Amino acid sequence: MHAVVLHTFGPAENLRYESVPDPEPGPGQVRIAVKAAGVHLIETTMRSGATGGMTPPLPELPAIFGGEVAGRVDQVGPGVDPSWIGRDVVTAYGRPGGYAELAVADVTSVHPIKAGYEAAVAMVVTGVTALQFLDVAKLTPDDVVLVTSAAGGIGRLIVQYARGLGARVVGAAGGAAKVAAVRDLGADLAVDYDQPGWAETVAEELGGRAVTALLDGVGGDKARAAFGLLGDGGRYVTIGNASRQEFQPDPHTVEERGLTVTNALMLLLSEPNTRPDYEVRALAALADGTLTPAVQTFPLAEAAAAHAALESRRTTGKVVLIP
Template sequence: MHAVVLHAFGPAENLRYETVPDPVPGPGQVRIAVKAAGVHLVETILRSGRAGESLPPQPELPTIFGGEVAGRVDEVGPGVDPSWIGRDVVTAYGKPGGYAELAVADVTSVHPITIGYETAVAMVVTGVTALQFLDVADLIPSDVVLVTSAAGGIGRLLIQYARGLGAKVVGAAGGPAKVAAVRELGADIAVDYDQPSWAESVAEELGGRTVTALLDGVGGDKARTAFELLADGGRYVTIGNASQQDFLPDPQTVKERDLTVTNALMLLLSEPNTRPQYEVRALAAAAEGTLTPAVQTFPLARAAAAHAALETRATTGKVVLVP
């Protein structure tokens, strides 16, 4: 089969499209003919060789990234009901990763699907994460919600949910195209946080109302600016760090203003056992049309380009590889 293999840590160009042996499903496993594979920001960090406390351990090389896999079962291993063959499925635990034409997974980790492959692969991790963040944020209809990195895969789902709830929604993203995408999602206010006066624009458009819930996926200076828009008694929820720059609110300010600060990303990493129930919820939300992920596809052979685009924040929505 063809697969994208990393032999040495480094730049995106180190991802090589090559021929490797077909995987064979072992006991309790199914093999999936991959139709869509998700690309995650953390994979770009692991590929580069960087490490950190909040990151998974670096893989042994050579490796094939991509746990998020959707496709059709074409073979089963010992002990697996043959009726799985021919079924469309999705899993968050493809082995080797989904940057390949074939992947195997434990049958206990796969979900039958009736939605599109690309939608399914977007929801099984990105959708799950969005729902987990939303449960932490505990939004209510009277909230004024500010989402940074609003044009990303998770940000778009957060905006959809908050709008469906009836909350006032502010979406901040970088560049005119992304701002337009955020506006099309139904955000009440869409702003370009690459512009120096973006926070003042938000305050003016809110007309006296203040942000009660900030879901920040950027970190760094943009998070610091967004934090200043938060009302006393508000909630600051960290859901990502796309800038790779830390922002830690001053503890004294947090206390004086009665703010709630939650690092949702770290919280969820400490509670991995809740994932299966969220996977069911996320796939059901997509099937019902409650949440619709945006997907940007790249051919499997151009996985390096997908990584480069993701690293430079030149993508919109969930990045997905297709054979």
């Protein structure tokens, strides 16, 4: 089969499209003919060889990234019901990774799907993470919600969810195209946070109402500006760090104004594994139309270009590779 293999940590161009042996399913496993494979931002960090913080341990090389796999079962291992063959499935635990034409997974980790491969592979991790963040944020119809990095895979789902609740939603993203995408999602206000004075524009448009819930996916100076829009008693929830720049709210300000500050990323890492329940919820939300992910596709052979685009924040929605 063909796969994208990393032999040396470093820049995106180190990802090489090459022929490798076909994987064989072991006991309790199925083999999936991959139709769509998700790309995660953390994989770009791991590919570079960076360590520390919330980065998972680096893999042994050579490595094939991408656990998010959707496709059709073409073979089963010992002890697995043959009726799985021919079924469309999705999993978050493909091995080797989904940057390949074939992957294997434990049958207990796969979910049958009826939706398209690309949407399903977007929801099995990105949708799960969005729902986990939303459970932390505890949004209500009375909230004024500000979402930064709102055109990203997670941000778009949060905007949809908040609008579905009836909350007032402000989405902030970088560049005219991304702002238009956020506006199309139904955000009450979509702003370009690459433009000077964007926070003042939000404050003016809100007409005296303060933001009550900030879900920040970008960090750095943009997070600092967004934080300034929070009203007393508001909630600041960290859901990402696309800028790779830190922002830590001043503890005295937090205490004096009765703000709640939660790093949802760290919280989810420290809690027991509840992923299977969330996977079912995310795929159900996709099936009933509650949440619809946006997907930007790249051919599998162009995985390096996908990584480069993701790192430079030139993508909109979930990045998916198509073999």
